Amino acid sequence: MALVVICGQPCSGKSIAAITLAESLKKSDTKQSVRIIDEASFHLDRNQNYANMPSEKNLRGKLRSDVDRSVSRGDIVIVDSLNSVKGYRYELWCIARAAGIRYCVVYCDVDEAGCREWNKERSDRGEASYVDCVFEDLVRRFERPERRNRWDSPLFELYPSRDGIEKSSLVILEAVTYLTKTVDSKTQVARVLQPSIATQSARFSEANSLYELDRATQEVINAVVEQQGLGGAISRVTLGNELPPIEICRPVGLPELRRLRRTFVKLMGQASLSGPPLPTDADSAKRRFVDYLNGEFGGQ
DSSP states (O other): OEEEEEEESTTSSHHHHHHHHHHHHHTSTTOOOEEEEEGGGGTOOHHHHTSSHHHHHHHHHHHHHHHHHHGGGTOEEEEESOOOOHHHHHHHHHHHHHHTOEEEEEEEOOOHHHHHHHHHHHHHTTOOOOOHHHHHHHHHHOOOOOTTSGGGOSEEEEOHHHHOOOTTSHHHHHHHHHHHSOOOTTTOSSOOOOOOHHHHHHTSOTTOHHHHHHHHHHHHHHHHHHHHHTSSOOSEEOOOTTOOOEEOSSOOOHHHHHHHHHHHHHHHHHHHHHSSOOOOSHHHHHHHHHHHHHHHHHTO
16 A cells, blocks of 8 residues: 655646556556546546635545545555645645555656646647646745655656656656565665554544544535535535535635534534434434534524
């Protein structure tokens, strides 16, 4: 098992690098199962994903949740996205550490001019490309990975504009070797991250009530943010699965939703000491949280 984070500026060859690495891993001696998690799997336009901070945070949340579910299946997971925020790369590193698996970052190092040219070529061909305002914003906010950071190490650097991206390239071969070879306990050349006490307790069990409650309430918040971020005024957020809708009479920001979520989890924990136990399935937890939100929004 391993987690590979693809990182780079917009239009720097990340998707090609992810596909090339995945194909090389599948043809290696270990015949590892490889899964690529990317933005296209959510069927959203790349400009919509990065149009504003709520949309971008929601996208990162979806990617992170998908990674969290996938690392426990024994696959090599490749996250094909910008992954441009170092704090977000740290979160992915924590997931790998909690799972006790290998981790590395593959960085596509292309200068801004090269990325801009490739983005324009895509636009000229009628392919998916970034609009100018989104492209400039992403370039400005990009945080380059550094080897000295534990969440950026080991770091494999590709130079697509200079060398191209080939299965036979030295960097790809080095990454494949690192991800597939047997761990040397003495040299730790291929290092497996070790879970800490904190990460083990946080990931105790899928059936753990507090974990289920925490995850379910976060999914509700993600749904509220996502549907508000689609544009236009809405008065109802639907969740599906025969769950009641959330009735809102005004735009609700992420800080307020987080505050309400913390309060709800605290109240549920206190109530379980002398009352009914915490819900052990996602739908029950979501239904209680929806009822709580409707009570809060209905009184405003």
